[in-house]
Amino acid sequence: MPDYDYDLFVIGAGSGGTRASRVAAAHGARVAVAEEYRVGGTCVIRGCVPKKLLVYGAHFAEDLKDARRFGWQVPDECEFSWTTLRDNVLSEVDRLNTAYTNTLESHHVEIIPQRATVSGPNEVTLADGTRKTAGKILIAVGAHPAVPTCPGHEHGITSNEAFHLDAIPKRVLIAGAGYIANEFAGIFHQFGAHVILINRTDVILRGYDESIRDRLLQVSLAKGIEFKFNAAFQGIDKSDDGCLTVKLKGHEPVTVDLVMFATGRLPNTRGLGLESAGVELDEAGAIKVDDDNQSTCPSIYAVGDVTNRVQLTPVAIREGQAFADSVFGGKPTRVDYGCIPSAVFSHPPMAGVGMTESQAKQTLGSVRVYTSDFRPMKNVLANRNERALYKMVCDGDSGRVVGLHMIGPDAPEILQAAAIAVKAGLTKDQFDQTVALHPSMAEELVLLR
Incomplete structure (x- = not known):
């Protein structure tokens, strides 16, 4: 048997990579995980966890108004401090980052705080040029927000940057109609912004039951959220005062203070060196895997959003667990993708x-x-x-x-x-x-x- 540095080398310490690393190590494998940013991945650092905390914070806008009907003497005008909420949320992200790191270290997983790329079927190269070998390589690098290529797109932000804003803008335009778009539409609206949500089609939340998504649309309209359908970006112009004028196909231009793109997510496979090991990608750049999370290179596996199967944190965790149990635990396991519950934390x-x-x-x-x-x-x-x-x-x-x-x-x-x-x-x-x-x-x- 070849003498490798590790039994398993994981690239990416998000939900799927962390679970796979911990479980594989518990099965006795020598495991290292490379993470170029922070342990925890999209969900913990810049996704569902901090977003849900913003949802909680936003809901107080209605709860405080409702409290008067329940006998609480709440002032008509309650002051809201965005920076207080933002900083408290980011502090919680720091705590979770530390907790995830401690979990890996307590299972004797070596954490390498560098970017790693694939340089062969059993080899990875770190950012500092160091090469490491492993019997198995697991790709768990997730995905990133897609940004339209229209002129002026550099003036917009994605959900990644939304958690770090200096202040809540007065006028927000959100491009997209999926769960991220509708969730942030509710958040910004409750924080006092006028929200315009635009979509290239006339359907929001495609894939959800029609009656339920129609009800959300009705409620959102009643709250004052504005929708523009069959509207595609043509460009964004930034004026001297910082305002953004968005040109839309089929609609009059719209001037806002912030443009946020929520137009889907793309697998983080670019520049990962997968071609050096014969790992095949699909048209979206996702790694092709079989029912056992194995790629077209027998020694390389992939879990989570980088496979573009079901982009949900609990699914990535299940895939990481199944991989570790199957490959290192002697317990062949496959994920059942039927009947997966999902939610949209809208308002x-x-x-x-x-x-x-x-x-x-x-x-x-x-x-x-x-x-x-x-x-x-x-x-x-x-x-x-x-x-x-x-x-x-x-x-x-x-x-x-x-x-x-x-x-x-x-x-x-x-x-x-x-x-x-x-x-x-x-x-x-x-x-x-x-x-x-x-x-x-x-x-x-x-x-x-």
Whole structure:
């Protein structure tokens, strides 16, 4: 057997790479992980964790107004300090970075704070020129925000920079209609900015159930968020006073203080040297892998967003675990990509698992749909007209629940438990036989008609 420096060399210490490194080391492997930025990856450092903390902070804008209806003497004008929230969020990111680092070190994983590139099937080259060999190489470098190539695109920012703004702008234009765009639209709006969301098509949140995404659009419009559909960038001009004028195809120009691109994410494979080992990429630049996360080079594997399969942190973690257990733990494991729950932390949040109504009709033919369209109790007393919508999609023949979709307060928290029932293949009758937990919003799941 060749004498390698390591049994496993991981490039990228995000969610997938960290899990794979820790588990492989626990199985007895000699592991090193190279990370050029900070341990924790997109989710922890510049993604879902700090973003969710901003969502919490933004929600106080409505909570403080609602509190008056519940007897709290809240001043009409509450002062908000963006820098306080921003700095506290960044401090929490620092804490998590340290926690992830300590976890790897406690499992005796060597952390190399440098960029690493592939220089052969069993070799990597560090930024300082040092070469390291390994029996297996795992690519877990994630993805980065896509930026349009229109003139003046350099004047815009992405979600990466949103966490470091000096102040909240008064006027924000967000390009895109996916979960990042809608989440930041809610955040900026609640912090007092006028938000314009533009999209090249007339559909937001493609892939989510139509009824749920339409409800989010209705609520967002009622809140004052502006949408411009069938609008494509033609260019951005920056004036002397710092304002940005955005030229759009099919629409009048728009002048704002900040432009944010939320137009998808691209795998971080450029300049990684994968061609030196015969690793094939798809048209989007993602690493092609099989069901065992193995690339076209037998010694090189990949997990997470760099494979562009399902860009979700929990999926990357599952893939990292499956890789380590299969290759180093003697426990062949594959990730089941069916019935993955997902959420959009918009205002209000939405969540779903399984097939949408249209997907079920195309797949099953016979489908029965049950809904509950209601005003949450808290909204009633707060005199807020915002309504929640729950939707259950069932196989028309067996009654098996094949999809659950909802929008309303705490929808993601409720869906996580309900997703287990969908994954287990439970039926509508079994939901109905469960006693309701009253009074709660979640009880609507067992009272659907």
